[in-house]
Amino acid sequence: MRGKPTLRDVAARAGCSITTVSNILQGRSHLYREDMVEQVLRAGHELGYRPNSVARSLARRRTATIGVVLDPQHARLTHNLYAHDVLDGILAFLEPRDYDIRLITPRTNDPAAVWRRIDNGSIDGAVLIAPVMGSPLLEWRCYSRLPVVAVGSTLPDEYGVSCIDIDNETAMATLTEWVIQQGHRAIGFIKGHPLHWSAHQRERAFRRTMALYNLPVREEWMLQGDYSPESGVRAAEQLLRQSELPTVVLAANDDMAMGFLQHCRTLEIAVPDRISVAGFDDSVWVQRMGIPLTTIHHDRYQVGYLAAQRLLHQIETGDAHPQRTLINGVLVVRQSVAMGYALASATTPQPTYSTEGGSRS
Amino acid sequence: MRGKPTLRDVAARAGCSITTVSNILQGRSHLYREDMVEQVLRAGHELGYRPNSVARSLARRRTATIGVVLDPQHARLTHNLYAHDVLDGILAFLEPRDYDIRLITPRTNDPAAVWRRIDNGSIDGAVLIAPVMGSPLLEWRCYSRLPVVAVGSTLPDEYGVSCIDIDNETAMATLTEWVIQQGHRAIGFIKGHPLHWSAHQRERAFRRTMALYNLPVREEWMLQGDYSPESGVRAAEQLLRQSELPTVVLAANDDMAMGFLQHCRTLEIAVPDRISVAGFDDSVWVQRMGIPLTTIHHDRYQVGYLAAQRLLHQIETGDAHPQRTLINGVLVVRQSVAMGYALASATTPQPTYSTEGGSRS
DNA sequence: GACTCGCGTGGAAACGCTTCCATAACCAAC
DNA sequence: GTTGGTTATGGAAGCGTTTCCACGCGAGTC
Numbered sequence A, B: 001m002r003g004k005p006t007l008r009d010v011a012a013r014a015g016c017s018i019t020t021v022s023n024i025l026q027g028r029s030h031l032y033r034e035d036m037v038e039q040v041l042r043a044g045h046e047l048g049y050r051p052n053s054v055a056r057s058l059a060r061r062r063t064a065t066i067g068v069v070l071d072p073q074h075a076r077l078t079h080n081l082y083a084h085d086v087l088d089g090i091l092a093f094l095e096p097r098d099y100d101i102r103l104i105t106p107r108t109n110d111p112a113a114v115w116r117r118i119d120n121g122s123i124d125g126a127v128l129i130a131p132v133m134g135s136p137l138l139e140w141r142c143y144s145r146l147p148v149v150a151v152g153s154t155l156p157d158e159y160g161v162s163c164i165d166i167d168n169e170t171a172m173a174t175l176t177e178w179v180i181q182q183g184h185r186a187i188g189f190i191k192g193h194p195l196h197w198s199a200h201q202r203e204r205a206f207r208r209t210m211a212l213y214n215l216p217v218r219e220e221w222m223l224q225g226d227y228s229p230e231s232g233v234r235a236a237e238q239l240l241r242q243s244e245l246p247t248v249v250l251a252a253n254d255d256m257a258m259g260f261l262q263h264c265r266t267l268e269i270a271v272p273d274r275i276s277v278a279g280f281d282d283s284v285w286v287q288r289m290g291i292p293l294t295t296i297h298h299d300r301y302q303v304g305y306l307a308a309q310r311l312l313h314q315i316e317t318g319d320a321h322p323q324r325t326l327i328n329g330v331l332v333v334r335q336s337v338a339m340g341y342a343l344a345s346a347t348t349p350q351p352t353y354s355t356e357g358g359s360r361s
Numbered sequence C: 001g002a003c004t005c006g007c008g009t010g011g012a013a014a015c016g017c018t019t020c021c022a023t024a025a026c027c028a029a030c
Numbered sequence D: 001g002t003t004g005g006t007t008a009t010g011g012a013a014g015c016g017t018t019t020c021c022a023c024g025c026g027a028g029t030c
Helices: A007-014 A018-025 A034-047 A053-060 A081-097 A111-118 A168-181 A197-212 A229-240 A254-266 A284-289 A300-317 B007-014 B018-025 B034-047 B053-060 B081-097 B111-118 B168-181 B197-212 B229-240 B254-266 B284-289 B300-317
Strands: A065-070 A100-104 A125-129 A148-151 A162-166 A187-191 A222-224 A248-251 A276-278 A295-297 A324-327 A330-332 B065-070 B100-104 B125-129 B148-151 B162-166 B187-191 B222-224 B248-251 B276-278 B295-297 B324-327 B330-332
Touching: A007 A018, A007 A034, A018 A034, A053 B053, A065 A081, A065 A300, A081 A100, A081 A125, A081 A284, A081 A300, A125 A300, A148 A300, A162 A168, A162 A300, A168 A187, A168 A197, A168 A248, A168 A276, A168 A295, A168 A330, A187 A197, A187 A229, A187 A254, A222 A229, A229 A248, A229 A254, A248 A254, A254 A276, A254 A284, A284 B284, A300 A324, B007 B018, B007 B034, B018 B034, B065 B081, B065 B300, B081 B100, B081 B125, B081 B284, B081 B300, B125 B300, B148 B300, B162 B168, B162 B300, B168 B187, B168 B197, B168 B248, B168 B276, B168 B295, B168 B330, B187 B197, B187 B229, B187 B254, B222 B229, B229 B248, B229 B254, B248 B254, B254 B276, B254 B284, B300 B324
Parallel strands: A065 A100, A065 A125, A125 A148, A148 A162, A162 A324, A187 A222, A187 A248, A248 A276, B065 B100, B065 B125, B125 B148, B148 B162, B162 B324, B187 B222, B187 B248, B248 B276
Antiparallel strands: A100 B100, A295 A330, B295 B330
């Protein structure tokens, strides 16, 4: 016996067949006499036998591994804190079930090549992290029948992919509504990256809520961003040189809100005294820096956890029904938005307003 | 043919043997006539054949996968920015070589169980992320002959593990020296987590450098921390209520330095006017928050890149020689340390001082 | 015309495991 | 003594590749 011991070696040492060893080592020892069981276990232990998981996967046609796939768009993991949080949730669900994770970071936009990397028998299913519009990851059906769950993007139904994500529309509506109820009427908006569905969903909810309150959306206050802090700075530059300013700006994510805040600091514009700012995501950066940014929080860990759960369900039952799970965002009120602003004028009729998701820190 | 097409299916369609298909698909087409090659490629393409990587791994006895193993101590990935940066470097090296990554997060301290998870044939080698003292990961030799490289911990030779890490001692010596050259004489220190080798290395370098300059190390200014921001706060509490204070405090990492800074802000103690602070790591948090913390920077991405390189070398050549690679830290001078402090008294003889690692941001 | 040689191709044995099914031995029942 | 039913164990066929080696054949050499 050279190299790592195999079933054969254990069987030889225990004086039985490999079937017997295999069965006993898989916990089917009730089939055998006690002394046999004991002999086999002892032999295995003495040899330091460890089942070869590759061979096992081949025989079982299951790898007990799931892939976590980053979109080629943001293939760099660094500072992708969203992926981290989600990954933690996935791990939490997977570990007790003895599943492992394979990290896949395609670096091309050719869907055939991407799916060759993903669906080559090495994983039982995949979690797609925040696929964007036009991503090769979404050319899924042509190339693969692998169970798949997407997180961080609420995909339109036609993609036929299960997704787990924050309920962007409801959350942004909640935030907008809350801002309005604080008395704000002149509201600006920094849009997210146009390739992200979330950007459109957040913008749409904003516009709808404004309409609901009969408030005008002024297009010169709708700034195009791309979810990066720098684009928040640019938005601030563009907005703050206008003669007429909104009293509050909603950024489609925290990063842009922070860029905006930064530029305000540069210009020595007091927040929230001269202008209010709100974000979206309750990013870890904001939390950790202790920036008092009013924003929407959601449990990214839970997103990962649910994704893993859903994926395993799909794998085990073969159920391929795409299913959308939206989790609630929670309004986190901090100090970046002036409250009770111009209350006198806040006499718009009260709409039905879900009290859920109230402030907490 | 049900399920995914296999070599057999392709061979049947191309009217040849599976050997032929296998050879051609592996690029050994020079062995065959052109028309054969073309037929096989066409058949493969038409069937959408993708080699099963599990079967391939079994036959080749190589998985083309390396494991990235987190220490059970910090099995949560979240906010482990170090792991992120390193992972990115690893990925950068591995991707062009068609290696994949398996993420392994053991959750127990039983070394046998841990190594069963790691060395079960599913990976060709492992990168251990910052193993701490007493980690089951380091009980390596008893359980496995897998090629292994550690990063983020400079392990003592007896572990027989290759490691790639910042040169903690040199970097901390550089920092200490620089602080002394700014005129500081009364210097405090916040120690890192006692289970991390780096903590001891950094402390040792500090003490040695102080001795080199004949400066006393006052034990009441040596605060015990654990690398967390909170422990930096506690250290500040402990230090700042003393009647006599150092003019500068070196924290063994940036997180603790930030905790320290935070407490200074709470107490309205001006930095660096009333007390100076330096960190170590140039953590992404500090960078991103724009905190003007003087610190030591090193290229964590490069650490990952080198680790992957080294690991692949070990895998491919079978070379098991443990080899230590220390990369240079770079002093980053920002504004948290008062410079030219009490220059009048700074008349200690100039030591040999490497000018490398000058300030940059 | 027997010999070698290279070329193109295929057979078949691994790789290490799982699992279906057969077998053998034993006992009880008729 | 045949049957039937347990119980304990082993044989062997996969799983989908890779790879070593052998085979048949036509061309070149003596």
